[in-house]
Amino acid sequence: MGFAILNGEIIERVNAFVDVEDRGYQFGDGVYEVIRVYNGRMFTAKEHLRRFVRSAESICITIPYPTEQLMSLLEKLIQKNSLQQGIIYLQISRGITPRNHAFPVGDVAPTLVAYTKEVDRPVEKLKSGVKTILVEDIRWLRCDIKSLNLLANVLAKQKAAEANCFEAIQYRGRDITEGSSSNIFIVKDSVVITHPSTNLILKGITKDEILRLCTANAIAVVERTFTLEELMQADEAFLSSTTGEVMPIIEIDKKIVKDGVPGPVTRRLQAFFEEEIKSKCGNL
Numbered sequence: 188m189g190f191a192i193l194n195g196e197i198i199e200r201v202n203a204f205v206d207v208e209d210r211g212y213q214f215g216d217g218v219y220e221v222i223r224v225y226n227g228r229m230f231t232a233k234e235h236l237r238r239f240v241r242s243a244e245s246i247c248i249t250i251p252y253p254t255e256q257l258m259s260l261l262e263k264l265i266q267k268n269s270l271q272q273g274i275i276y277l278q279i280s281r282g283i284t285p286r287n288h289a290f291p292v293g294d295v296a297p298t299l300v301a302y303t304k305e306v307d308r309p310v311e312k313l314k315s316g317v318k319t320i321l322v323e324d325i326r327w328l329r330c331d332i333k334s335l336n337l338l339a340n341v342l343a344k345q346k347a348a349e350a351n352c353f354e355a356i357q358y359r360g361r362d363i364t365e366g367s368s369s370n371i372f373i374v375k376d377s378v379v380i381t382h383p384s385t386n387l388i389l390k391g392i393t394k395d396e397i398l399r400l401c402t403a404n405a406i407a408v409v410e411r412t413f414t415l416e417e418l419m420q421a422d423e424a425f426l427s428s429t430t431g432e433v434m435p436i437i438e439i440d441k442k443i444v445k446d447g448v449p450g451p452v453t454r455r456l457q458a459f460f461e462e463e464i465k466s467k468c469g470n471l
């Protein structure tokens with residue numbers, strides 16, 4: 188895509204360079220967001236930017252612009268790139284300094300970068316559901332921060348890719364935490380269950396939308412930890428993420444979930460979620 192944001196300026200993407208001593212590049216010392224764009228409009232942008240600010244604050248980085256200014260900059264970027272269906276990738280790092288683990292002393296400006304990418308909705312997968320594998324969650328204890336450090340997530344997703352699967356579902360001890368780039372829900376006896384938003388998972392924007400949609404539509408829902416055994420015996424299971432929306436799981440480690448097709452509660456939540464997109468961003 189033609190244009191990118193670098194430190195508050197919209198410039199040609201080919202000119203958007205970052206120094207080799209940027210701390211994001213050397214230490215993963217920064218945080219990021221991915222915001223969905225439908226019909227040229229950002230979906231749940233306020234929630235994403237709130238999380239961006241919160242993630243940055245939790246590692247002592249201050250976003251150098253007010254949220255409203257960042258929002259209008261992102262809107263301009265969408266227009267410049269004529270983006271209809273896609274995503275905005277946004278990241279901030281602690282800036283450029285001679286390499287040293289401790290924070291730089293003095294005034295070092297953070298580096299803020301954003302660019303867009305065309306991404307279609309995964310319509311076929313949303314209909315048919317996806318296959319997954321199980322992997323041990325080997326991440327740190329601040330998974331609530333949307334950190335640039337994604338090595339464990341990368342390794343987990345690679346295992347899924349090698350197994351021809353869409354996602355790797357992570358477990359810590361006997362408890363299921365989340366996917367490598369998604370949250371996970373199960374349905375048992377018509378109750379929707381998902382891991383509470385603690386330090387062990389990312390508090391997904393899509394997860395929160397789904398919780399809200401459950402409550403608004405009288406679908407029983409509870410945030411509590413659930414085990415590997417509960418996952419394997421669930422009536423339904425699905426993932427949630429900005430790009431994957433409400434994604435049915437039909438297989439886990441080669442074992443078929445219930446009947447091997449997306450279940451009724453998952454289907455209802457998909458329909459409610461689509462309505463939500465349409466009401467905010469127009470017809471799909």
Ligand SMILES: Cc1ncc(COP(=O)(O)O)c(C=O)c1O
Pocket residue numbers: 221340365366367368369370388389390391392393394427428429430
């Ligand atoms: C580890 C992890 N969990 C959950 C999610 C889902 O979050 P969201 O719904 O905000 O995209 C993501 C998204 O990338 C993620 O990386």
